[in-house]
Amino acid sequence: MYDLLKGLRVVEGSAFVAAPTCGLYLAQFGAEVIRFDNIGGGPDFRRWPLADNGSSLYWEGLNKGKKSIAIDLTRPAGREVAQRLAAAPGDDAGLFVTNFPVDGFLSYEVLKALRPDLVCVRVMGWADGSQGMDYTINSALGLPLMTGPADDPRPVNHVLAAWDLLTGAYCAFGLVSALLARTRTGQGREIRAPLSDIGAATMANLGFTAETLMTGRQRQRMGNDIFGAFGRDFATRDGRTLMLLAITPKQWSKALEALGLTSEVAALEAELGVTFATDEGLRFTHRARLYPLFERAFAQRTAAELAPAFDAGGVTWGAYQPLEAALEDPRLYKDNPVFEDVSHPSGLNYPAPGAMATIPQDRRGQVKPAPRLGQHTDEVLAEVLGMSAAEIGRLHDAGLVAGGDGR
Amino acid sequence: MYDLLKGLRVVEGSAFVAAPTCGLYLAQFGAEVIRFDNIGGGPDFRRWPLADNGSSLYWEGLNKGKKSIAIDLTRPAGREVAQRLAAAPGDDAGLFVTNFPVDGFLSYEVLKALRPDLVCVRVMGWADGSQGMDYTINSALGLPLMTGPADDPRPVNHVLAAWDLLTGAYCAFGLVSALLARTRTGQGREIRAPLSDIGAATMANLGFTAETLMTGRQRQRMGNDIFGAFGRDFATRDGRTLMLLAITPKQWSKALEALGLTSEVAALEAELGVTFATDEGLRFTHRARLYPLFERAFAQRTAAELAPAFDAGGVTWGAYQPLEAALEDPRLYKDNPVFEDVSHPSGLNYPAPGAMATIPQDRRGQVKPAPRLGQHTDEVLAEVLGMSAAEIGRLHDAGLVAGGDGR
Numbered sequence: 071m072y073d074l075l076k077g078l079r080v081v082e083g084s085a086f087v088a089a090p091t092c093g094l095y096l097a098q099f100g101a102e103v104i105r106f107d108n109i110g111g112g113p114d115f116r117r118w119p120l121a122d123n124g125s126s127l128y129w130e131g132l133n134k135g136k137k138s139i140a141i142d143l144t145r146p147a148g149r150e151v152a153q154r155l156a157a158a159p160g161d162d163a164g165l166f167v168t169n170f171p172v173d174g175f176l177s178y179e180v181l182k183a184l185r186p187d188l189v190c191v192r193v194m195g196w197a198d199g200s201q202g203m204d205y206t207i208n209s210a211l212g213l214p215l216m217t218g219p220a221d222d223p224r225p226v227n228h229v230l231a232a233w234d235l236l237t238g239a240y241c242a243f244g245l246v247s248a249l250l251a252r253t254r255t256g257q258g259r260e261i262r263a264p265l266s267d268i269g270a271a272t273m274a275n276l277g278f279t280a281e282t283l284m285t286g287r288q289r290q291r292m293g294n295d296i297f298g299a300f301g302r303d304f305a306t307r308d309g310r311t312l313m314l315l316a317i318t319p320k321q322w323s324k325a326l327e328a329l330g331l332t333s334e335v336a337a338l339e340a341e342l343g344v345t346f347a348t349d350e351g352l353r354f355t356h357r358a359r360l361y362p363l364f365e366r367a368f369a370q371r372t373a374a375e376l377a378p379a380f381d382a383g384g385v386t387w388g389a390y391q392p393l394e395a396a397l398e399d400p401r402l403y404k405d406n407p408v409f410e411d412v413s414h415p416s417g418l419n420y421p422a423p424g425a426m427a428t429i430p431q432d433r434r435g436q437v438k439p440a441p442r443l444g445q446h447t448d449e450v451l452a453e454v455l456g457m458s459a460a461e462i463g464r465l466h467d468a469g470l471v472a473g474g475d476g477r
Numbered sequence: 478m479y480d481l482l483k484g485l486r487v488v489e490g491s492a493f494v495a496a497p498t499c500g501l502y503l504a505q506f507g508a509e510v511i512r513f514d515n516i517g518g519g520p521d522f523r524r525w526p527l528a529d530n531g532s533s534l535y536w537e538g539l540n541k542g543k544k545s546i547a548i549d550l551t552r553p554a555g556r557e558v559a560q561r562l563a564a565a566p567g568d569d570a571g572l573f574v575t576n577f578p579v580d581g582f583l584s585y586e587v588l589k590a591l592r593p594d595l596v597c598v599r600v601m602g603w604a605d606g607s608q609g610m611d612y613t614i615n616s617a618l619g620l621p622l623m624t625g626p627a628d629d630p631r632p633v634n635h636v637l638a639a640w641d642l643l644t645g646a647y648c649a650f651g652l653v654s655a656l657l658a659r660t661r662t663g664q665g666r667e668i669r670a671p672l673s674d675i676g677a678a679t680m681a682n683l684g685f686t687a688e689t690l691m692t693g694r695q696r697q698r699m700g701n702d703i704f705g706a707f708g709r710d711f712a713t714r715d716g717r718t719l720m721l722l723a724i725t726p727k728q729w730s731k732a733l734e735a736l737g738l739t740s741e742v743a744a745l746e747a748e749l750g751v752t753f754a755t756d757e758g759l760r761f762t763h764r765a766r767l768y769p770l771f772e773r774a775f776a777q778r779t780a781a782e783l784a785p786a787f788d789a790g791g792v793t794w795g796a797y798q799p800l801e802a803a804l805e806d807p808r809l810y811k812d813n814p815v816f817e818d819v820s821h822p823s824g825l826n827y828p829a830p831g832a833m834a835t836i837p838q839d840r841r842g843q844v845k846p847a848p849r850l851g852q853h854t855d856e857v858l859a860e861v862l863g864m865s866a867a868e869i870g871r872l873h874d875a876g877l878v879a880g881g882d883g884r
Contacts, residue, residue, distance in 0.1 A: 075658070087683070095647065099651075113724065118758055119691070127687040127688055128683060128705075131687060201792070202793070205703065213637055217624075219633070225718055228639070232637055232639035236642045239646035242650040243502060247653050257838075264835075267830075269809075270809045270810060271830035274816070274828075280827055282800045288800035297526075303634075317610070319520075386609065387613055389616065393619035394693060395619075396618055396619055397690065402677045403677055422681055423681050426674055426675045
């Protein structure tokens with residue numbers, strides 16, 4: 071945790087990945103992030119993977135460092151509490167992150183009546199408000215038909231919900247940008263971030279759509295070949311698989327040196343009348359001629375021989391490894407200062423990350439676990455809404471809120 | 478383009494995807510973003526896909542709305558110009574986005590000497606400074622071994638550079654957060670965002686690492702099955718493939734209704750002694766029993782029958798389609814107000830997106846094309862560094878800068 075956003079009070083009414091990661095990033099930069107959920111948990115409270123006691127490891131990963139208040143969101147009086155929280159008073163409050171529907175009880179119009187300068191960031195599925203989630207929108211963008219081995223026509227979904235993740239980070243950017251604008255002009259805003267627009271725009275930002283408009287069809291499926299440059303997975307003598315990448319001239323020359331291919335490739339260049347060094351596109355065009363040279367060079371060496379040679383030679387490469395091996399990798403997990411041992415609400419102790427970026431000038435504060443559901447109910451009602459103990463008691467008695475013990 | 482960040486002056490010294498998308502998002506929210514490149518272009522200036530005239534559609538997609546200055550970055554006097562730009566004066570300047578090495582001529586220490594309150598956001602490969610790009614770090618995180626059909630053990634890389642994209646948006650968030658902190662405390666910062674940490678942390682945020690620590694091994698490969706819920710691709714009678722997803726109780730009941738499976742699934746529930754409606758995990762556990770029912774229901778209907786029934790019933794679904802079909806899809810491209818016809822530096826005209834989010838209260842400004850390389854060289858030297866025409870002339874004469882015509 072860092073202190074960049076210390077003093078900000080953000081309220082999150084969310085579920086799944088995009089909106090919760092937005093809140094997570096804000097919390098890890100020092101904002102106070104208060105997530106409200108229905109009593110008993112929202113639709114993501116029991117999402118897999120689960121610990122043996124039924125706690126969601128997914129939920130506790132995405133809500134680290136937040137406060138939790140549990141409210142009966144099915145009744146008007148509970149909804150009113152949520153509305154008042156979203157529009158919380160204070161110069162550095164009135165900041166709301168949500169994926170609740172555009173038109174419901176947490177619409178911008180409703181909340182704006184409570185706080186005219188509200189900043190609201192809203193994750194949506196389709197821009198028209200219809201149901202869409204990462205995987206159903208991704209299928210419509212063509213990527214699953216471009217993914218996977220070229221000899222297999224079946225669509226391949228990504229496992230990592232990339233659109234959700236991009237949307238979450240973009241929403242955090244949107245929220246702070248809108249706050250910055252509000253501090254200068256006094257004006258609040260709703261920022262709507264539909265997965266469908268973020269997907270469609272990104273495919274355009276990366277050149278996919280221009281290419282398809284030019285050629286009339288989407289990029290062909292090509293397995294792990296890196297489009298327009300040189301890169302692919304290769305098998306070593308001992309049956310390991312390594313990813314090799316060469317986009318820049320330096321990456322290319324270093325790969326050739328480390329694999330002892332400099333003269334063989336020069337001979338191929340002479341035969342073809344091309345120079346691969348300064349034109350990554352030519353490496354792609356002639357990859358069918360280049361691959362056999364690389365396949366042979368990898369097949370003659372073990373991964374244990376290649377790894378130090380690649381590192382010493384400054385080659386851009388990576389070993390394919392399962393996550394259990396990554397967890398033993400000192401650069402990723404084992405000795406990574408981003409991670410810290412934490413006691414989680416599941417009762418399990420395991421390393422968890424703080425802010426994903428590192429600020430060398432600042433001290434990394436402690437990594438905080440996710441709250442238990444409703445853990446901060448009374449504290450939030452008192453501090454944010456200024457309720458008295460008697461008022462809070464009445465909400466409990468009416469079953470409109472619940473504390474960390476579920477009551 | 479929106480005006481949220483109007484008045485900010487950001488300098489970008491970048492290449493590839495992560496840092497340029499950071500600058501793109503800032504520009505589309507109204508910041509002035511000045512990208513400097515080596516004369517003749519950086520390592521990404523000719524990245525595929527290319528237009529017929531050799532222009533990069535990728536480069537012009539990622540640099541929309543920015544200004545461009547071309548500098549000879551190989552010589553000390555050119556490097557000094559880049560350093561002075563990164564540390565540009567002004568309350569809303571001194572904001573630098575880069576993927577240049579931590580220790581080079583654009584290190585934070587060097588730039589801090591020019592401007593003590595500099596905000597610098599730095600994209601890195603590995604956190605230790607060694608070479609790493611999206612695809613070589615992704616291979617080390619286990620995802621390619623979890624991706625693709627369960628009956629094929631070959632690793633499958635993602636086609637979308639998800640780590641680059643997440644890093645770019647997270648850096649935009651980091652930059653505005655650090656600016657907010659600077660406006661309050663006067664303190665500048667370097668924010669380092671290594672792809673390796675962003676990947677490692679995200680796998681933890683989503684519960685992948687906790688799951689692997691608990692079970693001893695990473696999640697098994699399962700094709701397009703959605704882990705822990707119900708979702709997969711299904712084939713229709715006319716050979717189309719549709720993605721169906723049901724995480725929430727509502728998504729599940731609506732899918733059953735639209736496919737006419739309510740009573741068959743009730744019979745299966747009775748047989749197994751479970752209730753699928755309120756526990757998506759049970760749907761996953763018993764998916765081998767559920768799939769045949771769904772496969773049959775899809776195989777009895779055409780896509781043209783299912784699409785309106787799914788939409789009318791509020792089902793969460795998507796059709797697998799190639800990008801050329803997506804371009805005709807009114808919700809994604811055809812009638813999407815995020816897109817506008819633009820004349821690009823390649824000489825081509827095609828629709829390009831502005832900001833990925835929509836602010837209903839604000840007017841969407843025009844989508845601006847990418848600059849020609851060096852198009853704003855003289856303007857930037859005069860306005861940002863306050864150089865006289867004579868000084869600028871001397872830089873041109875010495876070949877230290879170049880304009881839009883390459884001179």
